[in-house]
Amino acid sequence: MATGLHELGHSAFGLADEYDYASTCNESGRDFHPAVEPAAANVTVNSSFSTLKWGHLVDASTPMPTSTRDDCSVCEGPGLSPTTPGTVGAYTGGNHYHCGVFRGEYDCKMRAHGEPFCAVCQERINAALFPFFP
Numbered sequence: 001m002a003t004g005l006h007e008l009g010h011s012a013f014g015l016a017d018e019y020d021y022a023s024t025c026n027e028s029g030r031d032f033h034p035a036v037e038p039a040a041a042n043v044t045v046n047s048s049f050s051t052l053k054w055g056h057l058v059d060a061s062t063p064m065p066t067s068t069r070d071d072c073s074v075c076e077g078p079g080l081s082p083t084t085p086g087t088v089g090a091y092t093g094g095n096h097y098h099c100g101v102f103r104g105e106y107d108c109k110m111r112a113h114g115e116p117f118c119a120v121c122q123e124r125i126n127a128a129l130f131p132f133f134p
Ligand SMILES: [Zn+2]
Pocket: 018, 042, 104, 105, 108, 109, 110, 117, 118, 119, 120, 121, 122
């Protein structure tokens, strides 16, 4: 079911993967995201608080970017959140690249199947489904 919901995130809501590799952590060509804004609602190349896609979900006290990467030649893989889980910000890595791209929370179902959807993805899902509610 968890995998099915992740795939539904792609097919029904246009969400991007929030993990930072395409197939394995040891592949090349995934160090820096192209400087082109992805269409998906849950990843961005912009970490500026004032123009961030999901900036309205970010507390003004949250550092931007919220996480950075010392070595962009390796993928991050699973790990411990540098912030309180559920903190929305701009975390480095996602959309199959290690650096130069940001996601809204440290963990999300679009990053790891066992996690719930992050607030950014939840907002996208709610917006897409709202017209169908009575
Ligand atoms: Zn998400």
